[in-house]
Amino acid sequence: MITASTTDLSALIRQAPSVSPSMTCREALRVMFQHPESKCIIVCSPDNEPVGLIMCDRFFLKATGRMGMDRFYHEPVSQLMNRKPLVAELSTPAESLWAEAMLRPEPMRNDCIILTDKGTIIGTIHPADLLR
Template sequence: MSIALVNDLSNIVRSAPAIFASRTCREALRVMFQHPESKCIVVCNAMNEPLGLLMSERFFLKATGRSGVDMFYKEPAMKLMSKTPLVYDISTPLDVVFATAMNRPDPMKNDCVIITRKGKFAGVVYTSDLKRC
């Protein structure tokens, strides 16, 4: 993809699974396994507004690294989500999203960017897609 072809977020936004904030880690894992192609799960409220982000790989590592798996399964997924993900409206210029995404701390540089449309969850953008633009 070149910048001439990709000049706005709508050309690179991807679908991603979303769960309600009330879901448990067990339910989040189930969703993750139902969508193995997705790098993340977006946590939303009842009005479909994004509240946080679960990066699938990081979430899975936490799930399998726990000794008390039964307790982990019952914990709210919100407890493990990133509470400060990047969230942008689909109308935001691509260069603004790219610059902000690249300025994140190293452990978060590859986290998905949540895209909204009028405040409602619309999809995600992968950092790797932003780099190709």
């Protein structure tokens, strides 16, 4: 059962670092290690608009996978980011946000949701936070 009301969403916001789509995966890994408390990294355009999302756990697994570190390190993050992250305004009702998150493909249902306030990124929220 969802207990957060629309006004409660601001209390659930988590800060997340952001990177540019042209940043290499090696550089993004550095950002990830500088922010160990964050579950994700927001990929932003030069206008600071969200264009993608990197979930840290998934990203780290790819970094240590069979692809090979050398090749991985030089890839731009735009090659590995989720190009269609869920972005919502802070004023979105928690129930609607939860429903929209659960409509995503199974592997992405637990991905962070990027929150904006009048189009400006203010942070992220994890779908599980909506259940508290």
